[in-house]
Amino acid sequence: MDTPIISxxxxxxxxxxxxxxxxxxxxxxxxxxxxxxGPNGAGKSTTILMILGLTEPASxxxxxxxxxxxxxxxxxxxxxxxxxxxxxxxxxxTGLDNLVLVAELNGYSYNEALGKAKDLITTVGLxxxxxxxxxxxxxxxxxxxxxxxxxxxxxxxIILDEPTLxxxxxxxxxxxxxxxxxxxxxxLTVLLSSHHLHQVQEVCNxxxxxxxxxxxxxxxxxxxxxxxxxxxxxxxxxxxxLNDTDEINAIKSRLLNIDGIEHxxxxxxxxxxxxxxxxxxxxxKALSDQEVPIRQILQKGYDLDDIYSYYFEENRL
Ligand code: ADP
Ligand code: MG
Numbered sequence: 615m616d617t618p619i620i621s622x623x624x625x626x627x628x629x630x631x632x633x634x635x636x637x638x639x640x641x642x643x644x645x646x647x648x649x650x651x652g653p654n655g656a657g658k659s660t661t662i663l664m665i666l667g668l669t670e671p672a673s674x675x676x677x678x679x680x681x682x683x684x685x686x687x688x689x690x691x692x693x694x695x696x697x698x699x700x701x702x703x704x705x706x707x708t709g710l711d712n713l714v715l716v717a718e719l720n721g722y723s724y725n726e727a728l729g730k731a732k733d734l735i736t737t738v739g740l741x742x743x744x745x746x747x748x749x750x751x752x753x754x755x756x757x758x759x760x761x762x763x764x765x766x767x768x769x770x771x772i773i774l775d776e777p778t779l780x781x782x783x784x785x786x787x788x789x790x791x792x793x794x795x796x797x798x799x800x801x802l803t804v805l806l807s808s809h810h811l812h813q814v815q816e817v818c819n820x821x822x823x824x825x826x827x828x829x830x831x832x833x834x835x836x837x838x839x840x841x842x843x844x845x846x847x848x849x850x851x852x853x854x855x856l857n858d859t860d861e862i863n864a865i866k867s868r869l870l871n872i873d874g875i876e877h878x879x880x881x882x883x884x885x886x887x888x889x890x891x892x893x894x895x896x897x898x899k900a901l902s903d904q905e906v907p908i909r910q911i912l913q914k915g916y917d918l919d920d921i922y923s924y925y926f927e928e929n930r931l
Contacts, residue, residue, distance in 0.1 A: 617680075619644045619771060619803050620665060625674035627660050634660040636827040637674065642805060644770075647797050649814045650807040652824030653925070658807035659699065661824075662775055665805070666696055679770060695764030695772040699779065701756070705749040709740055709759050712748060713766065720767050734762040738792060754785035761792065774806040778813050790817045811921065825925055839921055848913060850894055852885045852901070855909030859883075865906055872900050886914070 618641035625638040635657040642648045650658045663669040665676055667683030667690050676683055683690040703712045710731050717727030735744040738758040748756065757777055764772045774793070778786045794817045797804050808814045815821070815835045822832035823842070831841040856862050866878045866885050874897070877888040891897040894913055901908055 616644065618642055619679055620805070621677045622661075622665070623675050625661070625664060625676060626672045627657070627664060627669065628672045633827050635664070635671075638829055640822060640829060640832065642803060644803055645797065645801045646819040647794065647804040647806070647817055649818035649821035650805060650824065651809070651811050651814065651821050652807075653809050655826075656809075656824035657827040658809075658824055659775055662696075662773055662805070662807060665773065666690060666694060692767060693770050695767065695769035697757075697760045697764045697772070697774040697777055699775040701760045701763070703748045703756065703759065706747055708745050709748055709751065709755075710735055710744040712759065713762055716763055717766050730766060731762075734765055735759075737765070737796070738762045739788075752785075753780045754782070754789065757781065757785075757789055758792070761789075761796075765796070769802070771803040771805065774804065776807055776809070778808060778810065786813050790814065793817060823921070823925060830925075842921055842924070848889060848891070850887045850889065850897060851881055851912045851914055852887055852906075852908065853883070853910040853912075854885065854907045856907060857883065868904070869901075869906065872904060874900065 620640075620642040622638055622640045625635055626633070627635040638661060650661065652658055660669065664671050665678060665683060667687030670684060678690045679693055681689045681693070703709075704715070707715075713731035713734060714724070714727045717730045718724065722730060732744070735741055738761050740755060740758050740762070743751065743755060748759065751759065761772075761774070761777070764774070777793075778789060781789060790813070793804055793806070796802055806814065806818075811821075811823075818835065820832060820834055821838070822829050823838065824830070831838050833841065854862060854865055856865070862880070862883060862885065866880065869875050869878050869885065869887060874891050875887055875889045879886040879888075887897070889897060891900070894911055898908065898911060
C-alpha cells in the first residue's frame with residue numbers, strides 16, 4: 615500500500631493525570647473515509663486536535679502528508695479542512711456571504727471568493743437558500759454550509775468532528791451520501807468522528823473504535839466483530855428438542871457442571887451456552903458424555919449490534 619496520508623505513532627495526551635489518548639498507532643490512506651468511533655469522552659476530538667496541531671501531545675508523533683503539525687501547523691492547515699463539532703457562522707449574514715468571507719480570509723480576491731462560494735454552495739446542495747440568513751437554516755443546512763467551508767481551500771483531507779450530531783435520520787443519510795460523493799469525485803481523504811456506529815458504518819471504508827483513550831479495534835466494519843469478540847469466548851445455541859420448560863431449565867443448570875462452560879441463558883426454547891471450547895466439536899463431545907440431548911447446535915456469530923450494545927450504549931460507559 616502507498617504511504618499513508620496521515621500517520622500516527624505512539625500518540626498520547628494527558629489532561630491533569632487523566633489519559634485522554636493512550637499510545638495511538640493509526641495510518642489513514644489517501645482517498646479513504648475513515649470513521650473514528652467511540653462513546654463520548656473516548657478521545658476522538660483530542661486525537662483530531664493533535665492531528666491539526668491545535669493541541670500538543672504528551673508523546674508520540676503525527677505526520678500529515680509528511681508534515682509535522684506540531685512544528686508546521688500552518689502548512690498542515692493548508693492541506694486540511696476542519697469542521698469542528700461546534701462551528702459558528704455569522705447568523706445575520708447569508709450562507710453565501712459566510713463562505714465568501716472565509717474564502718477571502720484564505721487569500722482569494724473578492725471575485726474569486728464569490729465564484730468559489732457559489733460553486734461550493736451548489737456542491738453541498740444549498741443553492742436555493744444561499745441568499746438566506748444563516749439564522750434561518752436548519753441544523754442539517756448548517757452542517758452542509760460547514761462542509762462547504764472546509765472545502766474552500768481545496769484541501770487534500772477533511773476532518774469532520776461529529777458531523778451528524780443533531781441531524782434527523784434522513785439528514786444523516788443525505789449528509790453522509792454527500793461526503794461519499796465528494797470523496798470519490800476529488801479523491802478526498804475524509805476522517806470523521808461519531809458516537810453513532812450505526813449511522814456511519816455504511817460510508818466508512820474503515821473505522822477505528824475508541825474506548826477510554828484506547829483504540830481497541832480497527833479495520834473494515836465487517837471484520838470488527840471478529841476482532842473484538844475473539845477473546846471473549848464463544849456462545850453456542852443448543853436446541854435440546856425438548857419442549858418442557860422445567861426440563862430445559864434442569865439441563866441448563868446441569869450444563870454448568872461441565873468444565874469449560876461458563877454461563878448459560880435461555881434463548882426461547884434454546885439454551886445459549888457461553889463457553890471456552892475452541893469449537894463446537896469438543897463441546898458436543900462434552901455434552902454427549904453428560905448425556906445432554908442435542909437436536910441442533912449452532913455457533914452464534916457476533917455482529918454490529920453486538921458491538922453497538924457492548925461498547926456504545928451510553929449507560930454502559
Ligand atoms: P470525545 O471527542 O471522544 O468525546 P474528547 O477527546 O473530547 O472525547 O475527551 C477525551 C477525554 O479527555 C475526556 O475524558 C474529556 O473529559 C477529557 N478532556 C478533553 N478535553 C479536555 C480539556 N481541555 N481539559 C481537560 N480534560 C479534557
Ligand atoms: Mg468529541
